[in-house]
Amino acid sequence: MKITVNGTEHDVTAEADTPLLWVLRDELGLMGTKYGCGIAQCGACTVHLDGFAARACQQPIGSLEGADVVTIEGLAGDGDTLHPVQQAWVETQVAQCGYCQSGQIMQAASLLADDPAPSDATIDATMSGNLCRCGTNVRIRQAIRLAADKMGA
Amino acid sequence: MSRLKTLSRRGFLIGTTVVGGAVVFGSYLVARPHDNPLADDVTDRQATFNPWVKIGPEGITLITPHADLGQGTTHMQAILLAEEMDLELDQFTTEFGEPAAAYYNRGFAAEGAAVMAALTPLEAATVRGPMGAALKVAGIQGTGGSTAAADSFEKLRQAGASARETLKLAASGRAGIAVDQLTTERGAVVLPDGTRLAYTDLAAEAGALEPVQDVPLRPSADWRLVGQPTERLDILDKSTGRTVYGIDLVAEGMVHATVVTNPRRGEMLGYDAAAALDMPGVEGVVEVTNGLAVLADSTWRAFKAARAITFNWGPAPYHTEQADHWAEVAASFTDDRLNATWRDDGDAGAAGGDDIIEAEYRAPYVAHQPLEPLNALVTVTDEAVEIATGHQLPRFVQSIAAGITGHDPDQVRFDNQYAGGSFGHRLEFEHIKRACEIANQRRGTPIKLTYTREEDFAQDFPRHIAMARGRGAVAQGEVRALDLQIAGAPVFASQGSRLGAAAGGPDNQLGAGAYSAPYALPDFRVRGYAVPNLAPVSSWRSVGASVGGFFLETFLDELIHAAGADPVAERLRLIDDPVARDVLSAAAEMAGWGRDPGPNRGLGVALVRSFGVDVAEIAEVEQTEQGLKIHKVWAVADPGPVIDPVNIENHIQGGVVWGMGHAMSCEITYADGMAQQSNYHQHAGMRLRQTPEIAVRVLQNRARIAGIGEPPVPPAPPALANAIFAATGTRLREMPFNKSVTFA
Numbered sequence A: 001m002k003i004t005v006n007g008t009e010h011d012v013t014a015e016a017d018t019p020l021l022w023v024l025r026d027e028l029g030l031m032g033t034k035y036g037c038g039i040a041q042c043g044a045c046t047v048h049l050d051g052f053a054a055r056a057c058q059q060p061i062g063s064l065e066g067a068d069v070v071t072i073e074g075l076a077g078d079g080d081t082l083h084p085v086q087q088a089w090v091e092t093q094v095a096q097c098g099y100c101q102s103g104q105i106m107q108a109a110s111l112l113a114d115d116p117a118p119s120d121a122t123i124d125a126t127m128s129g130n131l132c133r134c135g136t137n138v139r140i141r142q143a144i145r146l147a148a149d150k151m152g153a
Numbered sequence B: 001m002s003r004l005k006t007l008s009r010r011g012f013l014i015g016t017t018v019v020g021g022a023v024v025f026g027s028y029l030v031a032r033p034h035d036n037p038l039a040d041d042v043t044d045r046q047a048t049f050n051p052w053v054k055i056g057p058e059g060i061t062l063i064t065p066h067a068d069l070g071q072g073t074t075h076m077q078a079i080l081l082a083e084e085m086d087l088e089l090d091q092f093t094t095e096f097g098e099p100a101a102a103y104y105n106r107g108f109a110a111e112g113a114a115v116m117a118a119l120t121p122l123e124a125a126t127v128r129g130p131m132g133a134a135l136k137v138a139g140i141q142g143t144g145g146s147t148a149a150a151d152s153f154e155k156l157r158q159a160g161a162s163a164r165e166t167l168k169l170a171a172s173g174r175a176g177i178a179v180d181q182l183t184t185e186r187g188a189v190v191l192p193d194g195t196r197l198a199y200t201d202l203a204a205e206a207g208a209l210e211p212v213q214d215v216p217l218r219p220s221a222d223w224r225l226v227g228q229p230t231e232r233l234d235i236l237d238k239s240t241g242r243t244v245y246g247i248d249l250v251a252e253g254m255v256h257a258t259v260v261t262n263p264r265r266g267e268m269l270g271y272d273a274a275a276a277l278d279m280p281g282v283e284g285v286v287e288v289t290n291g292l293a294v295l296a297d298s299t300w301r302a303f304k305a306a307r308a309i310t311f312n313w314g315p316a317p318y319h320t321e322q323a324d325h326w327a328e329v330a331a332s333f334t335d336d337r338l339n340a341t342w343r344d345d346g347d348a349g350a351a352g353g354d355d356i357i358e359a360e361y362r363a364p365y366v367a368h369q370p371l372e373p374l375n376a377l378v379t380v381t382d383e384a385v386e387i388a389t390g391h392q393l394p395r396f397v398q399s400i401a402a403g404i405t406g407h408d409p410d411q412v413r414f415d416n417q418y419a420g421g422s423f424g425h426r427l428e429f430e431h432i433k434r435a436c437e438i439a440n441q442r443r444g445t446p447i448k449l450t451y452t453r454e455e456d457f458a459q460d461f462p463r464h465i466a467m468a469r470g471r472g473a474v475a476q477g478e479v480r481a482l483d484l485q486i487a488g489a490p491v492f493a494s495q496g497s498r499l500g501a502a503a504g505g506p507d508n509q510l511g512a513g514a515y516s517a518p519y520a521l522p523d524f525r526v527r528g529y530a531v532p533n534l535a536p537v538s539s540w541r542s543v544g545a546s547v548g549g550f551f552l553e554t555f556l557d558e559l560i561h562a563a564g565a566d567p568v569a570e571r572l573r574l575i576d577d578p579v580a581r582d583v584l585s586a587a588a589e590m591a592g593w594g595r596d597p598g599p600n601r602g603l604g605v606a607l608v609r610s611f612g613v614d615v616a617e618i619a620e621v622e623q624t625e626q627g628l629k630i631h632k633v634w635a636v637a638d639p640g641p642v643i644d645p646v647n648i649e650n651h652i653q654g655g656v657v658w659g660m661g662h663a664m665s666c667e668i669t670y671a672d673g674m675a676q677q678s679n680y681h682q683h684a685g686m687r688l689r690q691t692p693e694i695a696v697r698v699l700q701n702r703a704r705i706a707g708i709g710e711p712p713v714p715p716a717p718p719a720l721a722n723a724i725f726a727a728t729g730t731r732l733r734e735m736p737f738n739k740s741v742t743f744a
């Protein structure tokens, strides 16, 4: 069973019903993708699956043969650069505990890839599946607007 | 055995002890000096000046012992040290430090079990009561009750100043130049000719000196870091997925575990794990208190196997049905359940006449459920116990673990971690206990315990349930009397009982957020009633004030409307304190109070003093066709001197989201003795689409510094309820509000 994660192909051994989330964390040691609920309610596990935001806790590895996965660790590509969404997250100082933020950033990056100038309503609708228990909601919105500006500029 | 302990204890009264050729300084000024925990580890090329600063040739480490649950405490502590040390933010690393008495939380001591800014005699009785007794163990290295800033504000600047002056003394010795000719900047002592001697080069020499004590602190006008917007030290890692939380820890040879324990919190009468034991990767099951742990070679395999076990659970040691919880609370407004009278100005009981208003309010159980599930990495060997996870009370973790494994507390090493939130959840010890129970049965094997979200919900000790009965009088357009009775589960008694403290005594959280109100009402009484037989409860962000503030500020709003007065003007008339007056006035000014908000719109205000901090919030809501929409919230707080303005704004916004989000839609209810809510689909808090704009202003009139983690929470529910009343005429007297109204 082969999947590509952040540009590297991996042979994974977990049984077919294992969610991608746990393959990433326990088998590949990529800890940036978080477990929050396991039932698609929090978005902490959000990754990009073949270019689209997906909840890794809902993707049985058996259905992902040949899939291309990008996690928070691979979002910016190589080196020390940050993705514009990450830059905006740093500048806005969004994080409190930070636990939800990998998922928030992955969701936001996917949103902006689809819609470089999202309306407030689109931001709210797209990001409402990502739960921040610390309540950084206002800054998440602000950072997405800032990232949209950066990417448009 | 600590080498230091074999040396002179005098060392830490005045500050010098020789250890392995280097010198350890103890310049810290805690009420009771404690051994410097860093002294055990320093090599002969390093120096430690006090429990917060460690310098060696390879770099500078600042120790930030207050747990970081997302409140930015690591950064806050580091900039206080760096300010006086003349360090820039990129010149040091931080560590949480080990559990040690030297990190005694003076905030806890001064504020009394982390709850009060100024002790009244009755509040002091609370501290002497259940929770206080439990906490009054020498050297409580605790984080909670919004005390971290108060604890650190002077202590850490003094520690930084002492280290700086000692390094200057070392430079003076080396260069033969008087200390007053030397300056410091960017981690170096600068000689008059511009030569820079890096602190890291001076460490060994500085270590041979008596540390310089009682250094005057710099005035706020000279601060470079404190009070300025700075980039939080952890922000980059938290924006790149690099922060390591407890749940991310791995150890060589570790075995994964998850637990299933009685959701009724009673005994486990029996189980059948045969199917689970046949599943791939499952290494076994072990019994723990009231349940079972499954051991496996991955988290997922442990989770999956846990679901395959069937259990026979014993009964709950409290009412099994929610309706009976409410009935017990409703039956508790009696003299024999009167816990304490927290405020009794004038003669509120005598109020009579025509303009008497009475109302009853309810606040439900609510879960903490920070986004990182409970977890712990524990290894027990015959010689030692090693525990790593995020926790607010490291010293208790040590003693509780030792009690389970039979070790001496000194043999328990606790490695604190960044936590994915807490809100009071990580003041509890269930996960620590379960992990220690498992690891003790598998000595030598590192056990990585991860809770499923469902187990975390089931075992969460929620915010206490409470009811209030208000009786008030209005006359000639003014509120004249307010009598509030609050009956609820006593939080500190419940929490204290799990720490082995005797129950009983006044529990000020039954009146918090209400009796502390800065109003000079002529007749004003607040009484608390302790309700037995309820589910065990715990401190939930802002504790008693999270319900007391709602009760008082919505009832007061009812009285003000009954009097025909303006909610802001009447509160301002009643306020007897200039700090609170400025807070409320500023909020009113920001919100444009008094303007016509337009059809179907309304503004509501609330002002609550909790943890000594006044916070006013004004919400603007609209009744739309889809339901109620919160457009904007204005929040003003006065916590005194500000250390980190960006973080304060973030936390006030977060407090509004937390307080309003739970008031809108969250409750824990019991059926058959079990919490009926098992995951975020039933208890999420505020989603982004429901989130208003939140404008924040911070005033600094309060003389003493106070924390800001909790005080923004209590005014949020009443501001929202009062705004909904203004917009719709519907008076909300029970949380969560979605029981009676619909939100868009």
Ligand code: FES
Pocket: A034, A035, A036, A037, A038, A039, A040, A041, A042, A043, A044, A045, A046, A055, A056, A057, A058
């Ligand atoms: S862990 Fe996948 S959505 Fe919560």
Ligand code: FES
Pocket: A095, A096, A097, A098, A099, A100, A101, A131, A132, A133, A134, A135, A136, B070, B371, B420, B421
């Ligand atoms: S920052 Fe803590 S959950 Fe979002």
